[in-house]
Amino acid sequence: MKAPWKVVHLELSKGIPKLPLEPNYEGLYVVFWWHSIPLGYQEILAAQLPMPATQLATLVLQTITPAVGSHLLAIGFKGDLPVVSVNPSGDMNPDFHDLTALEQPLDSLQKRWSQPAEGSVSVVVCTRNRPEQLARCLRSLQNLSQPPHEILVVDNAPSSDATRQLVAQIPEIKYVLEPRPGLSVARNTGIRHSTGDCIAFTDDDVLVHPDWITRLEQGFQDARVMAVTGLMLPAELETEAQLIFQRGSGGPGWGYRALTFDTQFFEQMKHRGVPVWRIGAGANMAFRRQAFDLVGYFDERLGAGAAGCSEDSELWYRVLAEGWLCRYEPTSVVFHYHRSNLNSLKHQMYQYMRGHVVALLVQFARYKHWGNLRRLFVALPRYYSRWFLFGLFKGFKYFNRTLLAEVLGCFSGVKFYLQSNGKNQ
Amino acid sequence: MPYIITEIEVTQPLPTLLLSESDTGIALIVRRKDKPIGFLMQALPAKSAIAPEELAQLITKEVGFKLLQESLRDELFPPTNQLPPSLTVAICTKDRTENLARCLKSLLKLQKPNSEGSPRFEILVVDNAPSDEQTKALVTSLQNVYYVQEPKPGLDFARNRALKEARGELLAFLDDDVVVDRNWLDGLMEARTENLDAAAFTGLVLPYELVTEAQILFEQGGGFRRGFDKIRYGQILPGNPLHPCGAGIFGAGCNMAFRREILLKLGGFDEALDTGAPLPGGGDLDIFYRVIRAGYPLVYEPQYLVFHQHRREKEKLRRQYWSWGLGFMAFVVKSYQSDPPQRSQLRRIVLWWFKNQLRQLQERLRGRHPLPVPMLLSELWGGIVGLLGEYPRSLKRIEQIQRQIS
Numbered sequence: 001m002k003a004p005w006k007v008v009h010l011e012l013s014k015g016i017p018k019l020p021l022e023p024n025y026e027g028l029y030v031v032f033w034w035h036s037i038p039l040g041y042q043e044i045l046a047a048q049l050p051m052p053a054t055q056l057a058t059l060v061l062q063t064i065t066p067a068v069g070s071h072l073l074a075i076g077f078k079g080d081l082p083v084v085s086v087n088p089s090g091d092m093n094p095d096f097h098d099l100t101a102l103e104q105p106l107d108s109l110q111k112r113w114s115q116p117a118e119g120s121v122s123v124v125v126c127t128r129n130r131p132e133q134l135a136r137c138l139r140s141l142q143n144l145s146q147p148p149h150e151i152l153v154v155d156n157a158p159s160s161d162a163t164r165q166l167v168a169q170i171p172e173i174k175y176v177l178e179p180r181p182g183l184s185v186a187r188n189t190g191i192r193h194s195t196g197d198c199i200a201f202t203d204d205d206v207l208v209h210p211d212w213i214t215r216l217e218q219g220f221q222d223a224r225v226m227a228v229t230g231l232m233l234p235a236e237l238e239t240e241a242q243l244i245f246q247r248g249s250g251g252p253g254w255g256y257r258a259l260t261f262d263t264q265f266f267e268q269m270k271h272r273g274v275p276v277w278r279i280g281a282g283a284n285m286a287f288r289r290q291a292f293d294l295v296g297y298f299d300e301r302l303g304a305g306a307a308g309c310s311e312d313s314e315l316w317y318r319v320l321a322e323g324w325l326c327r328y329e330p331t332s333v334v335f336h337y338h339r340s341n342l343n344s345l346k347h348q349m350y351q352y353m354r355g356h357v358v359a360l361l362v363q364f365a366r367y368k369h370w371g372n373l374r375r376l377f378v379a380l381p382r383y384y385s386r387w388f389l390f391g392l393f394k395g396f397k398y399f400n401r402t403l404l405a406e407v408l409g410c411f412s413g414v415k416f417y418l419q420s421n422g423k424n425q
Numbered sequence: 426m427p428y429i430i431t432e433i434e435v436t437q438p439l440p441t442l443l444l445s446e447s448d449t450g451i452a453l454i455v456r457r458k459d460k461p462i463g464f465l466m467q468a469l470p471a472k473s474a475i476a477p478e479e480l481a482q483l484i485t486k487e488v489g490f491k492l493l494q495e496s497l498r499d500e501l502f503p504p505t506n507q508l509p510p511s512l513t514v515a516i517c518t519k520d521r522t523e524n525l526a527r528c529l530k531s532l533l534k535l536q537k538p539n540s541e542g543s544p545r546f547e548i549l550v551v552d553n554a555p556s557d558e559q560t561k562a563l564v565t566s567l568q569n570v571y572y573v574q575e576p577k578p579g580l581d582f583a584r585n586r587a588l589k590e591a592r593g594e595l596l597a598f599l600d601d602d603v604v605v606d607r608n609w610l611d612g613l614m615e616a617r618t619e620n621l622d623a624a625a626f627t628g629l630v631l632p633y634e635l636v637t638e639a640q641i642l643f644e645q646g647g648g649f650r651r652g653f654d655k656i657r658y659g660q661i662l663p664g665n666p667l668h669p670c671g672a673g674i675f676g677a678g679c680n681m682a683f684r685r686e687i688l689l690k691l692g693g694f695d696e697a698l699d700t701g702a703p704l705p706g707g708g709d710l711d712i713f714y715r716v717i718r719a720g721y722p723l724v725y726e727p728q729y730l731v732f733h734q735h736r737r738e739k740e741k742l743r744r745q746y747w748s749w750g751l752g753f754m755a756f757v758v759k760s761y762q763s764d765p766p767q768r769s770q771l772r773r774i775v776l777w778w779f780k781n782q783l784r785q786l787q788e789r790l791r792g793r794h795p796l797p798v799p800m801l802l803s804e805l806w807g808g809i810v811g812l813l814g815e816y817p818r819s820l821k822r823i824e825q826i827q828r829q830i831s
Contacts, residue, residue, distance in 0.1 A: 012501060047661045054619035055657045057502055062654065065494045076489060094489045096481030100435050100457075102493065104500050 005029050005043075005237040012039075012106075016060060019044065019051040029237055029246075032064055035110045036211050037071075037331050038231060039064035040256045067330075068105050070257035071112070073098055079257030082278040083268045090264075113331060117217035120149035121286070122196030126186035127153060127204040128305075131162040133337070138170060140207040146214045149196040150174060154189055156305070157181035183282075183303035184311040191292055200286035206334040207235060215332035216286045219258075226291040226324040227316055229280020230332030231256070241345040242338040244402065254280065259328040266320040273360065273375030274317060279326050282312035284334040291315075295322050299362055307416050308355030308409070317363050342401065349402040350409035357413025358420075380410060428452045428466060428635035434459070435484065435492065439477035446471050452635055452644070453480075455488050457495050459608060461730055462653050463488030464631055466644060491653055507618045512546035512610075513593030513685070517575075517583035518601040519701075522559040524734070525550065529563075529570060531604040536569060544569045545610065551587050554578035577830045579701055579823065581694035581708045588685065588693050597626075597682035603731040604633055612728030613682055620657060624687040624721030625713060627676020628729030629653070639742040640735040645795035649677045649733060656725040658717060669717040670760070670767060670774040671710075672753050676723075678709030680731040683716070691715050697819040698755060704819045706752020707759075707811075714760060718767070746800045747807035753778065754811025755819065778808060 006025040010016075011033050022028060028044040040063035044051065069077025076094025102108070123141060127134045134153070141151055151173045155163045157180065167175040178189040191199055200216055202208055212230070219228035231254065234246050266274050295318040303311035316326050339345045357376060364372040384407055391403070428450040431442060435457050442451060448471055455463040465487045469475070475483075485492070514532060518525045529548070536544045548570045552560045554577065564572040575586040584598060597613060599605065606612075609628070616626050630649035635641050651674070658675060662668035678699070691712075699708030716723055736742045754775070761771050782805045788794040789801060 016501075045661070045663060048659065048663065052620070052622070052657075054655075055659075057498075058655050058657070060501070061494050061498055065490055065497060068497060069490075069493050076485070077493070093482060093485045094493075096435075096439075096485050099485060099489060099492050102496050105493065105496055106500050 002026050003238060003240045003243045005243065007031070007234055007236055009033060010060075011035075012060065012064075016053045016057050018053045019049055019056060021049050022046050029234065031233060032060055034064070034106050035114075036209070037109060037113055038233070038256055038333055039067040041233075067256040068109060069094065071109055072102060072105055077257070079255050079259050081259055081261065081265050082275040083265055084272070085268060113215070113218070115218075116146060117214045119198060119217055119220075120196040121198045121200050121213050121217055122190075122194035123148045123151045123200050123202065123213065124187065124190035124194060125151070125153050125202055125204060126156055126183055126190060127163060128156040128181075128186075129159055129163070130204050131166045134163060134204040135166055137202065137204050137206055137208070138166075138173060141202075142170070142172075143210050144208070144213055145210040147172075148200070148213050150194065152176055152190050152194055154178050154186040154193075156183070156186040182300055182305035184298035184300045184306060185303075187303070187311070188297045188300070191289075191297060194289075196289070198286050198288055201282060201284075202334055203283040203336075205337045206232070206283045209333040209335070212284075212332050212334060215329055216284075219286075219327045219329035219332065220288065222260075222325065222327070224325045225260075225327045226288050226294065226319045227279075227326045228286045228332070229254075229326070229328050230284040230334065231330040232281045232284050232334055232336045235335035235337045237338075239340045241342045242340055244342075245338040245345055245348075254278065254328055254330065256330045258330060261316075261320060261326040261328070263320065263323055269371070270369050271371045271374070273371040273379065274320065274369075276313040276317045276320070277310065277356065279313065279316045280328055281336075282309070283336055284332065285312055287315075291319060291324070294324070295319055299359075301362065301417075301420050302355055302359055304351065307358035307413060307420075308351035308353070310352075310355040310359035314359040314362055317359075318366075321367055321369075346402055346405040350405040350412070353406045353409030354413040354416060357410050358417045361414070361417040376414075384410075426637060426641075428641055430454065430632065430635060432456060433480070433484065435462075439480045439484075441477060442475040442480065444469055444471055444473050448472075450641075451475070452632065453484070454631060455484055457492060458499075460495065460728055461606070461608075461629065461631075462491045462495055464650060464653075466635075466641075488653075504615070505618070509545075509614045510594040510617060511592070512595045512597060512613075512682075513549055513587075513591035514546055514597045514599060515549045515551060515584070515587035515591060516599045516601055517551045517553055517580055517587065518560060519553040519578070519583075520556055520560070521601050522563050524601040525560060526563055528599060528601050528603055528605070529567065532599070533567070533569075535605065535607070535610045547571065547591070547593055549573065549587055549590055551575050551583040551590075553580070553583040577696075577826050579696055579826065580699035580705075581696045582823075582826075584699075584708070585693040585696065588688055591685055594685060595682055596685040596688060598678065598680075599731065600679035600733070602633075602734045603630070603679050604734075606728075606730035606732065608728050609730055612726050612730060616655070616724045616726035616729055619655075620722060620724045622722060623657070623724045624684045624719070625675075625716040625723040626682040626729060627651070627713070627723065627725050628680045628731065629727040630677050630680055630731055630733045633732035633734040637737045637739075639737055639739040642739075642795060642797070642800075643735045643742055648735070649679070651676060651725055651727075653727045655727065658723040658725070660717070660720070667770055667774045667777060669714055670757075670770045671714075672774070672778055673710060673749070675713040675717075676709075676725055677733075679733055680729070681709060681713075682729075683712075687716070687719070687721060688712075691719060695759065697816060697823050698752065698759070700819055700823060704748075704751060704755055704815055706748045707756040708752075710753060710756040711759065714756070718764060743800050743803045746796075746804040750782075750804040750807025750809075751811040751815060752807075754808045755816040758812065758814075758816045775812070779805075782808065 008030045031041045078089040078091040080088035154176045178186045298311045360372040360376045430452045432454045450468040452466045550564045552574045575583045
């Protein structure tokens with residue numbers, strides 16, 4: 001599939017338009033919203049355009065029904081958890097009477113989500129030498145519909161004063177310097193400097209939706225929920241690399257239905273490596289402050305600047321292993337600028353896999369859950385050799401371009417873990 | 426033997442369904458606020474009863490999604506009223522006066538909902554090379570139904586005659602073995618209002634009765650059903666590289682409508698298809714294909730619903746499968762000649778069709794396909810015959826008919 005694709009946001013409460021011709025794009029990535037609640041997306045090929053409103057209407061209805069059902073009904077329409085099971089959502093038929101009693105479902109949806117959240121949230125943005133991107137991110141944070149308790153920028157081992165100067169211009173944002181490099185280090189510093197009941201993290205390469213914080217907070221209704229994640233939408237899909245990231249194995253795509261990850265999920269998947277990386281993305285997550293006391297802080301061996309990434313998922317692993325819950329709340333949205341060139345995408349995939357492998361080893365070392373090793377030594381090699389053979393026979397398509405980087409990342413991860421262990425001893 | 430067909434309105438309290446001694450199952454036509462939203466069949470032991478709770482389970486399992494979707498539709502897209510276009514409904518018939526009478530009865534109810542007021546559409550009966558006067562007698566006894574005779578035998582001769590005689594902006598065709606649903610007209614008009622640029626409309630076809638094994642088999646095999654979602658077929662269909670060369674996905678000829686002016690522009694129906702024996706099919710495939718190839722959208726509308734009386738005898742059903750294979754391939758051969766840019770697509774669809782037939786046979790042998798082997802073989806054989814020169818043969822035959830009659 002070729003780039004560029006145009007990302008279009010359609011607010012359904014404003015009516016359904018006709019989609020015009022887009023001669024400069026391969027297609028449209030259309031996200032459907034109802035009063036700022038995202039309900040689904042569709043990819044529409046340029047050849048299908050112009051699309052009359054009535055045809056789009058049919059598409060809208062087919063797309064948003066599962067999300068609306070999942071939000072409004074206690075049973076039915078639930079999204080699938082990443083578990084290997086005949087019924088991955090553990091769901092049942094919706095109740096007939098609940099279903100037929102739903103009049104004006106969108107209206108009730110809006111009412112349900114329009115209640116303000118209570119409590120105090122600290123927002124932590126960790127950044128390193130990217131003041132332009134950070135400025136864009138901070139502007140979006142100033143537009144939040146409910147102002148957070150505080151916003152902290154953690155400047156991680158900067159090589160210049162640019163970030164400090166940028167933050168100094170914005171009175172309501174606090175600046176914290178962390179000279180030791182590493183995303184986990186910076187996040188932990190952010191936690192120690194914050195005072196809110198919950199701490200929400202985002203990255204400097206995203207824009208946040210005005211309701212981002214409110215919706216994350218609403219995810220904490222259940223007292224057992226220690227971590228909440230949200231939906232990460234592409235801010236743009238202008239280059240091939242961005243498209244690969246969006247679609248590829250590393251691409252974010254957790255859907256538009258809320259998910260609760262619990263002990264049952266953990267136990268079901270423990271024997272083959274719990275897919276905690278499917279819980280969300282570090283650019284859109286929050287924790288109860290209490291969580292850090294219960295399960296600890298971010299592992300400083302992981303994360304950008306150290307092993308690579310997976311500092312987020314490894315913390316979720318501990319949350320679940322200790323019997324608490326993680327919640328994916330897709331109504332909480334950030335827009336991520338994916339890497340726009342192929343080389344930095346390859347580098348990123350290398351980092352991802354490196355971090356992933358280290359996280360598996362860290363998780364195994366902590367809990368002796370053998371599934372982590374099974375994933376590392378059985379599932380991943382099998383996955384990559386299949387991928388390689390498939391490419392060999394079917395012709396290398398774009399998604400194979402990151403294959404080598406990912407495999408090298410895996411090896412490098414094992415090496416990193418052994419070395420860091422050596423240092424500790 | 427029979428499956429009882431029951432209509433369920435989900436906004437009303439659900440009934441308890443009772444099967445009699447001879448019943449072997451139920452078929453439910455599920456409606457929400459009178460709109461058809463689902464159809465489901467279930468084999469059940471004779472004399473069993475289904476309590477409302479069980480029924481509710483069954484309905485939410487099969488059409489829960491659709492129920493919510495329709496509720497969303499009401500909220501997002503309140504219906505708009507537009508002046509309906511003028512409509513001619515043409516029924517082509519031959520020596521089946523009883524069927525025709527039943528069809529007309531259902532149609533007349535829609536034509537004049539109350540005894541006052543002018544008729545909402547024109548009804549035209551095309552009597553195709555009749556062997557007696559019965560049909561003529563029936564039609565002339567009815568008010569507001571026009572009668573014409575088409576002496577050249579062949580369904581597409583009759584359809585083209587209707588095209589010549591009709592005056593409506595829209596021209597709808599019905600077979601004489603259907604009965605229209607009470608929302609049939611509103612469904613067609615809704616589809617038309619929503620798609621002013623479309624040139625062809627097809628609708629849902631549900632079973633009129635399920636009293637014999639042949640009828641139940643046919644419906645279990647999918648029947649004429651094309652689902653309960655509106656579909657607009659344009660120039661491309663994502664996920665289907667063979668589009669618009671399709672084998673009957675667009676709808677069925679027993680319930681279709683066109684903008685008359687466009688149908689005239691396209692030259693009407695191909696009289697060498699749908700000739701009755703020995704080539705009784707393919708005419709609908711051909712016209713749908715040509716509409717789309719001419720650049721017009723084709724719209725499928727589930728509320729534009731008829732009930733079709735399927736063949737009761739197994740032998741006739743087998744014959745029908747044979748004619749579908751035959752008609753499809755005749756259509757492909759014809760299009761191969763008339764539409765050179767699509768040749769590679771057409772070659773691919775022939776390949777796909779044979780593969781699909783063999784796959785169905787294989788599934789049957791594994792016990793995972795409802796249709797018995799003779800039916801499947803029949804369709805396959807029909808396809809082979811169709812590929813081997815049936816269309817040119819048919820062209821010769823109709824030339825002869827034309828010479829004889831004129």
